[in-house]
Amino acid sequence: MHNLEDAAVARRWSELVEQLHHRVDVLAKKFISQVREIPEYGESTVETDEIMQTARETFHRLVNGLRNGGNAEAGADYDADISASLGAKRARAGIPAEALVSAVRLDFTILWAELLAIATPEDAPMLTARVDQVWRVVDEFAVRTHTSYLNERVRMAQEESSIQNEFIARLFSVVSPSADTAAQVAEALGVSANARFGLVAASGSAAARLRAAQVKAAAKRNQRFFLRESGDMAYVFWPVAAARTGEVKAVIATVPQVFADIPCGVAEANGLRALPKAARTASSLAALLQPADTGPLSANQAWPRLAKRQLAEAGLDLVEELDAALDPCRGVERERLTEAARHFLQSGSVTLTAEALFCHRNTVLNRLNRFQELTGIDLTVPNQAARLVVAWA
Template identity: 60%
Template sequence: MHNFGTPGDSIRWIELVDQLEGRLDKLAQTFTARVREIPEYGESQVTVPEIRDTARETFRRLTHGLRGGEADNGRDGLLAFASDLGSKRARAGIPPESLTSAVRLDFSILWAELLEIAAPDDAGLLASRVDLVWRVVDEFATRTHMSYLTERVRMAQEESSIQREFIARLFNQSTLSAETSAQVGSALGISPDAWCGLVAAGGEAGAGLRAASAQFGSGLQLRHRLFLHESGGTTYLFWPLPAPRATPRGAPVQVPQLPPSLAGIPCGFVPEVHGLRALPAAARTAESLAALIRPNDSGPLSADAAWARLANQNLQDAGLDLAAQVEEALEECRGGERERLMETVRHFLSTGNITVTAEQLFCHRNTILNRLNRFEELTGIDLTVPSQAARLVVAWA
């Protein structure tokens, strides 16, 4: 039995390390076989020869580090090799947990080989050197993992920069060619013909959209992938939607989906945009809807919900104020007649039904008819005619 720390121990330890170094091919083959059992390695773009060659070089550098006093001489080379390995595995798309599983194999394979070549009376020597073996392998594993994470961050930044460039190209062209649409789709990882949802907002709501985007990050493995664009004080977010589902008759129907993080942000919302080429026009629509947001709006505003507001705004921009015309026509009302007429008309516009309106206002049906006739007499608007009723809906939007 060897005594710990004696010159004989050091000599015997170097003998064992020399034997390890003579078995590099066997160590590499064992590692290659076991690492290929990790699914992500078996399916990755890292080839078997590359895994084997890398494993051989890894074990060569590790055994050099096990030489005790000579360990520091090869430490820089070992860590440089670990840094390069971590970077390569990140670029190869190996998941972090798979990389960790692979690197952990180094210690078990080295230690198993040491046990195989050691003599029975080397037990005390191995016990005294287990910390050294673990320390060398752990330092290698830590540097590999740190380099891997650094490279992943760098890749994410590069991807984000490339995506921003292509998204800007997408929004800054009024008419997109099929070629440009395909290029943008390839850069973003979505089909150029994909259905998308889109929102737009400025000010505080725009900041909310940016926060939602930052929360999701690149979103590559999330249900909703949010893509951000900012221009002229307006923030835009868009995301791909699932493929349309087929109806019983076989016609595809798109079911809009709003990411939960956007549900409480008042913004312009276009729920269905078919294809990337339609996004610039949809962005203009969303921006127009965002301009119609009111203080009591608590979430996204779509054209279905705000078409009357949008029409009213466009008419006012053209110098036509329908609401003012109605107000002027009702000026001859006396007492509470104006309020009663407006209340009755608003209820009728929301239901389109005389009987339901009467029930809501606790009035006789004839009373409702009389009020609608009086309103028509004063304003010239017959609410039973859809085109005239729509005029009032827009006026009061």
């Protein structure tokens, strides 16, 4: 008797599923009317005819799944083709993942409502027992579609990154890119060719940190961050937000927080055409980083180091000259003279120097005069004081 009842229930379920099969067009039309209520679908450029065709294919697949008792293996290749196609198409159309999943799972609501509409009151116990099966069939399709969507998004991102890298390489391949090249790169990157850009550069372990920070920044911010690699050096550049009228921010103030604790050189460029020059500046600054540097180093901060290196390459050693000039000093005199000179360079004030050294201002004046007598450097004359700033950089 029990087997007869089970057979009767199975036959009745098959009858209902067959009715669904003949009502696929009705189901698809109901899907169209409801899916457009999802904002991302209502605003999308996906044509209604294309959604209608996809809805028909989807409901055919779901009804077949119900025919097979929810067996995921039955017709798996066919199902995979449909879900893969749907996921890929929606990814290319720019539909957000959450909206896609909401649309696919809308199928359950429509299927279930249609089953209730065609069923009789006597079918209620059977439908209650089958609700999990209906949900499982829809959910499996949703998971496969979502997986296909994510895979397509990864491919799209890789393609976009590859194309962008080609244009970035073209931009940095010449000392001074042409206006046409800058315009093409700007279009590929989705930025203005005339925007102001910040750029940071690092090598070694700092370059690895820079790459990781670029990925993090690109994932969490609306602002665009672009990576350029050349040998051991990594560069990251980004368009700087326009300042308020009358406001001019130093380049160091435009560096995003995600790069703030990475030792690197930083420079700015007015327009894409100036980026190669900025990259050379930033890489030169990166080469001057010292163990005490824990963040970005700008030219305003490091110009004495740059000047010192250039002079050294020309065979001029200011430190050696200074040491020779101070050689006649004995005991603590040399220490006191250099201490007074260093403090005066920082403030330009005899009074502040005296306060810092806890001595009378006349004592400071005497030490500065003695320093000038030995070295020939008058610290009150900027172009002479600059020699010391560079020497002690």
